[in-house]
Amino acid sequence: MPLLAAAVCGLLFSLATWQVLVRGPLLRPDHALSRALVRSVPDSVTERLSDLGNVPVAVPVLVLAVAYAAWRGRRRAAGAAALAMALVPALVIPFKQWTARPGPLEPWAAGYFPSGHTATAAVAYVGAALLVRPYTRRAWPTAAALVLTAATAVGLVLRGWHWPLDVLSSLLMCTPLLLGVRWAVRLSPRSTRRSSG
Numbered sequence: 001m002p003l004l005a006a007a008v009c010g011l012l013f014s015l016a017t018w019q020v021l022v023r024g025p026l027l028r029p030d031h032a033l034s035r036a037l038v039r040s041v042p043d044s045v046t047e048r049l050s051d052l053g054n055v056p057v058a059v060p061v062l063v064l065a066v067a068y069a070a071w072r073g074r075r076r077a078a079g080a081a082a083l084a085m086a087l088v089p090a091l092v093i094p095f096k097q098w099t100a101r102p103g104p105l106e107p108w109a110a111g112y113f114p115s116g117h118t119a120t121a122a123v124a125y126v127g128a129a130l131l132v133r134p135y136t137r138r139a140w141p142t143a144a145a146l147v148l149t150a151a152t153a154v155g156l157v158l159r160g161w162h163w164p165l166d167v168l169s170s171l172l173m174c175t176p177l178l179l180g181v182r183w184a185v186r187l188s189p190r191s192t193r194r195s196s197g
Helices: 002-022 027-037 043-051 055-071 075-099 116-136 140-159 164-187
Strands: none
Touching: 002 075, 002 164, 027 140, 027 164, 043 140, 055 075, 055 116, 075 116, 075 164, 116 140, 116 164, 140 164
16 A cells, blocks of 8 residues: 555656656646735745755754654664655656646746755655654654644645645655655564663
8 A cells, every 4th residue: 555655646746747847737736726825924924934944944853853753662663764855856856857847936037846844844844753652552743743744735835835735746746755664663663772761
């Protein structure tokens, strides 16, 4: 099932990329939705939401989770999460250069597809949640990660820094990476480290 989900995400991401490259019909509803949403919420709010996807904000969350998981003996899972984050710029930057998509409010600029902030937020927050959830045995890490990722994506669209298709495509691109982290977490042996006291 995870392989099927990864394949479907890859197929949908390829379709979105193709539509951006050929300026296909999928861009019409994308533009219409963007026009309806941009600046419908004050910039002071949407900018703060968008900032959740900044590297200095999101990546330290994952670094702490990676360190904790490694300390607890789940080095394979920690390594998988670190690799997933390293792959984000390796995937995002070439696609930005290749598609050269202009932004909603900056038609003279290029490099908006896919959204790097959305990808960073998704891999950092969801990756961190996957690493710490075995120790909490509760759903709140996953819920918090999804809220933070969604807030980033919504902020980027409402502020006009990205088209809706940019952020959706980033989520499609990152899903296989996160499925890989989830697989590594499940394969990692349970910690033998005992708590002192």
